[in-house]
Every structure is written in structure tokens, then in C-alpha cells.
Amino acid sequence: SQGSPLSWEETKRHADHVRRHGILQFLHIYHAVKDRHKDVLKWGDEVEYMLVSFDHENKKVRLVLSGEEVLETLQEKGERTNPNHPTLWRPEYGSYMIEGTPGQPYGGTMSEFNTVEDNMRKRRKEATSLLGENQALCTITSFPSSSICCRLGCPGFTLPEFKPNPVEGGASKSLFFPDEAINKHPRFSTLTRNIRHRRGEKVVINVPIFKDKNTPSPFIETFPEDEEAAKASKPDHIYMDAMGFGMGNCCLQVTFQACSISEARYLYDQLATICPIVMALSAASPFYRGYVSDIDCRWGVISASVDDRTREERGLEPLKNNNYRISKSRYDSIDSYLSECGEKYNDIDLTIDKEIYEQLLQEGIDHLLAQHVAHLFIRDPLTLFEEKIHLDDANESDHFENIQSTNWQTMRFKPPPPNSDIGWRVEFRPMEVQLTDFENSAYVVFVVLLTRVILSYKLDFLIPLSKVDENMKVAQKRDAVLQGMFYFRKDICKGGNTVVDGYGKAQNSTEQALEEYALMSIDTIINGKEGVFPGLIPILNSYLENMEVDVDTRCSILNYLKLIKKRASGELMTVARWMREFIANHPDYKQDSVITDEMNYSLILKCNQIANELCECPELLGPAFRKVKYSGSKTDSST
Incomplete structure (x- = not known):
């Protein structure tokens, strides 16, 4: 939306109005479409990109703050000229970021899987064509930056160069992150300012530092110029103080349209248990603010970067001005399942x-959905436009979406927009973006295929939600894909359906009295282990064998699954592990957890070369990385 953003005090005055009318809007949508059934499972991916500029002479790389201009041109040349253009482009939090999606959702046929990588390549080519000399479009989750260029009074990490503005009047008041790096759309700076105002202080992000041979112990940074930072920063942690350190990261997401509301709720629950597993598998962000951290994923960083809870809500002071103790940031894992099972x-x-x-119960909403919505609505709206206060609740949903879309959870349950032909949708949100279109396609295809298998075989991955929360914590740790143990359901075949020969029956006859779940490695969960778990990849392969799939598509899918399989087993590195090895082996690295400008430059340059297939990277992609050259023609099985 466009409009005149209100200050936090003005927004707060309208909070009850937004919640009240948001619920009325939800009820209008629910009653209008609760019985809608769709035949086709539609889906689409979202890839977020960073714009960077290489200074080859001085061996530096900077974030280019031209995202708005690039976006405007992409939209003008694309969807505004041709409604059927194959790509769509949207703004993202950073002014150095853009987001690309397919122009139309993918459909229910298997051959669609063979077009995903081609579409991602189109996006990369389209956006890259608009960049200047020595500029590049990168799919990296977090920009490592350099500790020497992220401090007050030091050279900036952006192009053009801007200094942070920690004094009152700035949106984030960050010691490190300039407001100019925030997208100029009023939504983003208003979100930043209002989160800080609602919280009553700057956001606090403390990421454990990786203790290398020469890392100071304890590792302590001093901030004499900022009393708030001095109190908030913790020993042996990398301190960050702005929304941009979280929302300025890139990710990979997939949204599915289900056939009905009940199917959407079922998928929401089943995929919630998969979120930590796929997050660990896609780990790609080991560096923050110029230091090597002891985590591999961005999730907790973003969670802290938008944590608008007051001291009362966080349980640090008695409740006086607020209504609730709230256990999590509004960016976190889900808090309740939605299906009856x-x-x-x-x-x-x-x-x-x-x-x-x-109110929702009286309107005929069942207990599970009512509590889900009533939980989302304990939050305040964070942004409100003056022009959007009074709306037609029967035909608009801005107030509902205001609360819904700022509850950033691992899964999102999405009712249809009013008066549209869109169905009930589910968004899968935990994945980290990968360096190449091949990798991003592999993760997307893996998750989408998994939804097909869940629905076809009526699989059941459910475990107590508290265990999923524990898995989320494990998934973010360094090398969780190899070292972590995750709670996972042992018998996923309801009623003993034999998905992998003999597995369902054996489980039902011999293990009925045992615990439903156990601690497993990601290798066991993905690839299987005899007598323990059949493995998701073998189940997907079994599904593929029973489907009519053309040779070309089958070949592409199997290549994608091979990447996932080898990442899970450790035969191939995650992006996070590969980045760690790259920095550890850099001639300038002093084993002190510090990433210098030149190391940062070398890393991002290498990432860009890999992404554009200018060099091979067998540790990440395997020795026989197949470059898909999709021609647009459909190949039948006789080829």
C-alpha cells in the first residue's frame, strides 16, 4: 500500500480499531469461502536478491542502494507492459534488495518442476541486465560485511556511502546500519521506527562468536559512544542493534494453494515439523557484522531484529501498561497446530x-482456528497509513493483513483475498537462499514434492509442538546438518500404509507401544536408516516411480533430490560450511574470527562466479553438477 504513515503514538491509538475491524474482515472472508474447493495445487517460489558492487582495484565489495530504481525498471519492462510476463518483482526491506517470483503460479503437473530453474535463470538475467559495471545480483543470505566498515565514523559498506545515524530522528538509531540502506517505501522505515518506539529501546541482537585459535577470550566489544549498546552487548557475542541486520537478509520461500481450507490446515501442520529440518539443510549465513559467528542460520537474528515486545511483555517488569506476557518475538516458530489431528x-x-x-467461536469458527487467530491478534499493528484507517470490511482486508503479515512465523496460513479466485494458501518460510539457481530450484522442488507425497500418502509428521521448538534451536547451530539431533516422528504412515516396502506394517505391529518420536540425525530423516526411519528421499523416489513423468523432468527432479541427499549425508557442504572453509583458508585470515574487507571481497566474488557458472565448486554442488539448459519444449517419455 501507498499512503501517509502514522507515528507509533498515532498508530497505537488506532490499534483496537485495527484489531476489531481486522477480525470482521477475516469473518467476511471465512464465511464467503469456507466451503470453497480447488482442484489444482498451485504454487510459487520467492527468491530475494542483493545488489553488490565490486571495487577490484581496492578489493572491496559494497551493497548498492539502487534496489528501488532497478525494481521500477523491472516492473515497467515486465508486468506493466505484459500481464503474462514470466517474472514478477517486488520490493524488500533493504534498498540493496529486490524480490523475484514467477509471473504466474506453477500448476499441478509434474512437468512444471522442469521450468523452475529456467524461470529463476530468467530472473537473474533480467535483473543483472540493469546493473552497472562491476555490479552483480547475488543470492546470499547475509552480507558478511567487515568489522572495520561497520562502526560509527568509519567508511561505509554501502554504495553510495552513508554513515549510520544513531541520534534521535533516525529510523533505527543504529551504530552500524545507515537508514539509507532501508527501502525508501514508507512501510519499511515506519516499521523500523515503530518497532523501536513500541519496544521502548533499540532492538538487541547478540549472536555467539565463533571461538577460533586467536579469538580473544572473552571476546568483548566496547561502545563508549552509546550507553544503550554498552548495556545490551554481551561478552563472546557479536552485537547488532537494527532491524536491517535481520530483515536485510535474504531468504527463499514457497507458497502453496491447497484444494480446501481443511487441506491447507493439514499441510500447515505437517510442514511445520519439517521447517527446522529444511532450515538446517539450507544453512547459509555464518557471518555477521564482519565476524565469524557460531551459528549457521539467520532465523534467530531476524527474530531479535523485529522483537517489539516491551519489558513487561518479555517478563522483565510487572504487567502494568500491557495486557500479556508474550513468550516469543513476532518473528518465530508457530505456536499451535490447526488441524484436528x-x-x-x-x-x-x-x-x-x-x-x-x-467472538470467533460465536461466529461459527472452530476452536483450533479461533485460537490461532486470537493468538495472532495479541499483537499491535506496527504500521498504519492515514488513508487506510476506515475501510469497507466486507470487501477489504488491510486491517486483517496488517496483523497477519507482521506475524512472521515459520509457516503462514493465508486466507484468500476478498473477491478473488485465489484459494486457501500456506507459506513455507524457513529456508535460506542458496548461491545458484540450481540449488534454489532443488530446495523448492524438494518441498513442493513433499507436499504432494504428504497429501497422496496421508503422511503424519506430527510431534509435540514444544519438540518442534527445540528442533528450531538446534537447526540454527553451527553444522547442525551433521552434528544436530532432531525430534522426528518414527511412524509417519497413518494406519500402516506401506510407502516404503514393509516399513508401515513393521512399525505398526512391533512399535505401537513405543514413543511416537525419537531423536534422529538429518541424514536419517532425509536418507533413511534401516530399522529406524525410511527417509524422505526414498519416499519421494517411491512416489516418482508411481507417477507418469517425462524423462527430462524426471532427470531434473532426480538431480535436485541428489543435491538434497548429499547435503544431508555430508557428502556435499551446506553453503554455511563452504563459506566457513573459504574464510578459514583465506591467506589473510588470522584465526581471530575477523573478516577483513579483502576477505569479504574474495568471498562474494567467488559466490558470484559460482552463481554465474564461471567456475566449478564440487564441494558445494558435486563434481558432476548438471547445468540445466531448458529449451521450453515438452519432452515425452519416449524421448
């Missing part, structure tokens, strides 16, 4: 708005 596994205390909950 998930109800018995809802073991997390759920904070809800009781009045909203009762």
Missing part, C-alpha cells in the same frame, strides 16, 4: 485475546 500435540501455552476468541 494436530490438536493433541498442541503443548505450548498459547497466549490469546479471549474476547476475540469468544
Whole structure:
């Protein structure tokens, strides 16, 4: 939306109005479409990109703050000229970021899987064609930056160069992150400012530093110029103080349209248990603010970067001005399952708005969906445009989406927009973006295929939600893909359906009395282990064998699954592990956890070469990395 953003004090005055009308808007949508059934599973991916500029002479790389201009040109040449253009482009938080999606959703046929990589390549080529000399479009999750260029009074990490503005009047008041690096659309700076104002202080992000041979112990940074930072920063941690350190990261997401509301709720629950597994598998962000960290994923960083909870809500002071103690940031893992089969596994205390909950029950909403919405609506709206206060609740959904879209959880349950032909949707949100279109396609295809298998075989991955939360914590740790142990359901075949020969029956006859879940490695979960778990890849392969798939598509899918299989087993590195090895082996690295400008330059240059297939990277992609050259023609199985 466009409009005149209100300050936090003005937004706060309208918070109850937004919540009240947001619920009315949800009820209008629900009653209009609760019985809608769709035949086709549609889906699409979102890839976020960073714009960077290489200074080859001085061996530096900077973030280019031209995202808005590039976006405007892409939209003008694309969707505004041709509604059927194969790509769509949208703004993202950083002014050095853009987001690309396919122009139309993918459909239900297997051959669609063979077009994903081709479309991602189109996006990369389209956006790259608009960049200047020595500029590049990168799919990296977090920009490592350099510690010497992220401090007050030091050279900036952006092009053009801007200094941070920690004094009052700035949106983030960050010691490190300039407001000019925030997208100029009023939504983003208003979000930044209002999160800080609502919280009553700057956001606090403390990431554990990786203790290398020469890393100071304890590792302590001093901030004499900022008393708030001095109090907030922790020993042996990398301190960050702005929304940009989280929302300025890039990710990879997939949205599915289900056939009905009940199918959407079922998929939401089943995929929620998969989120930590796929997050660890896609780990790609080991560096923050110029230091080597002891985590591999961005999730907790973003969670802290938008944590608008007051001291009362965080349990640090008695409740006086706020209504609830809230256990999590508004960017975190889900807090309740939505399907009937998930109800018995809802073991997390759920904070809800009781009045909203009762209102929804009286309107015919069932207990599980009512508590889900009433939980989302304990949050305040963070941005509000003056022109969008009074709306037609029967035909608009801005107030509902205002709360819904700022609850950034691992999964998002998405009702249809009013008066549209879009169905009930589910968004899968935990993945880190990968360096190449091949890798990003592999992760997308893996997740989409998994939804087909879940629905076809009626699989059941549900475990107590508290265990999923524990898995989320493990998934972010360094080398979690190899070292971590994750709670996972042992018998995923409801009623003993034999998905992998003999597995379902054996489990049902011999293990009925045992615990439903156990600790497993990602290798076991993905690739299987005899007598323990059949493995998701073998189940996907079994599904593919029973499907009519043309040779070309089958070949592409198997290549994608091979990448996932080898990442899970450790035969191939995650992007995070590969980046760590690259920095560790850099001639300038002093084993002190510091990433210099030149090391940062070398890393991003290498990432860009890999992404554009200018060099091979067998540790990441395997020795026989197949470059898909999709011609647009359909190949039948006789080829």
C-alpha cells in the first residue's frame, strides 16, 4: 500500500480499531469461502536478491542502494507492459534488495518442476541486465560485511556511502546500519521506527562468536559512544542493534494453494515439523557484522531484529501498561497446530485475546482456528497509513493483513483475498537462499514434492509442538546438518500404509507401544536408516516411480533430490560450511574470527562466479553438477 504513515503514538491509538475491524474482515472472508474447493495445487517460489558492487582495484565489495530504481525498471519492462510476463518483482526491506517470483503460479503437473530453474535463470538475467559495471545480483543470505566498515565514523559498506545515524530522528538509531540502506517505501522505515518506539529501546541482537585459535577470550566489544549498546552487548557475542541486520537478509520461500481450507490446515501442520529440518539443510549465513559467528542460520537474528515486545511483555517488569506476557518475538516458530489431528500435540501455552476468541467461536469458527487467530491478534499493528484507517470490511482486508503479515512465523496460513479466485494458501518460510539457481530450484522442488507425497500418502509428521521448538534451536547451530539431533516422528504412515516396502506394517505391529518420536540425525530423516526411519528421499523416489513423468523432468527432479541427499549425508557442504572453509583458508585470515574487507571481497566474488557458472565448486554442488539448459519444449517419455 501507498499512503501517509502514522507515528507509533498515532498508530497505537488506532490499534483496537485495527484489531476489531481486522477480525470482521477475516469473518467476511471465512464465511464467503469456507466451503470453497480447488482442484489444482498451485504454487510459487520467492527468491530475494542483493545488489553488490565490486571495487577490484581496492578489493572491496559494497551493497548498492539502487534496489528501488532497478525494481521500477523491472516492473515497467515486465508486468506493466505484459500481464503474462514470466517474472514478477517486488520490493524488500533493504534498498540493496529486490524480490523475484514467477509471473504466474506453477500448476499441478509434474512437468512444471522442469521450468523452475529456467524461470529463476530468467530472473537473474533480467535483473543483472540493469546493473552497472562491476555490479552483480547475488543470492546470499547475509552480507558478511567487515568489522572495520561497520562502526560509527568509519567508511561505509554501502554504495553510495552513508554513515549510520544513531541520534534521535533516525529510523533505527543504529551504530552500524545507515537508514539509507532501508527501502525508501514508507512501510519499511515506519516499521523500523515503530518497532523501536513500541519496544521502548533499540532492538538487541547478540549472536555467539565463533571461538577460533586467536579469538580473544572473552571476546568483548566496547561502545563508549552509546550507553544503550554498552548495556545490551554481551561478552563472546557479536552485537547488532537494527532491524536491517535481520530483515536485510535474504531468504527463499514457497507458497502453496491447497484444494480446501481443511487441506491447507493439514499441510500447515505437517510442514511445520519439517521447517527446522529444511532450515538446517539450507544453512547459509555464518557471518555477521564482519565476524565469524557460531551459528549457521539467520532465523534467530531476524527474530531479535523485529522483537517489539516491551519489558513487561518479555517478563522483565510487572504487567502494568500491557495486557500479556508474550513468550516469543513476532518473528518465530508457530505456536499451535490447526488441524484436528494436530490438536493433541498442541503443548505450548498459547497466549490469546479471549474476547476475540469468544467472538470467533460465536461466529461459527472452530476452536483450533479461533485460537490461532486470537493468538495472532495479541499483537499491535506496527504500521498504519492515514488513508487506510476506515475501510469497507466486507470487501477489504488491510486491517486483517496488517496483523497477519507482521506475524512472521515459520509457516503462514493465508486466507484468500476478498473477491478473488485465489484459494486457501500456506507459506513455507524457513529456508535460506542458496548461491545458484540450481540449488534454489532443488530446495523448492524438494518441498513442493513433499507436499504432494504428504497429501497422496496421508503422511503424519506430527510431534509435540514444544519438540518442534527445540528442533528450531538446534537447526540454527553451527553444522547442525551433521552434528544436530532432531525430534522426528518414527511412524509417519497413518494406519500402516506401506510407502516404503514393509516399513508401515513393521512399525505398526512391533512399535505401537513405543514413543511416537525419537531423536534422529538429518541424514536419517532425509536418507533413511534401516530399522529406524525410511527417509524422505526414498519416499519421494517411491512416489516418482508411481507417477507418469517425462524423462527430462524426471532427470531434473532426480538431480535436485541428489543435491538434497548429499547435503544431508555430508557428502556435499551446506553453503554455511563452504563459506566457513573459504574464510578459514583465506591467506589473510588470522584465526581471530575477523573478516577483513579483502576477505569479504574474495568471498562474494567467488559466490558470484559460482552463481554465474564461471567456475566449478564440487564441494558445494558435486563434481558432476548438471547445468540445466531448458529449451521450453515438452519432452515425452519416449524421448
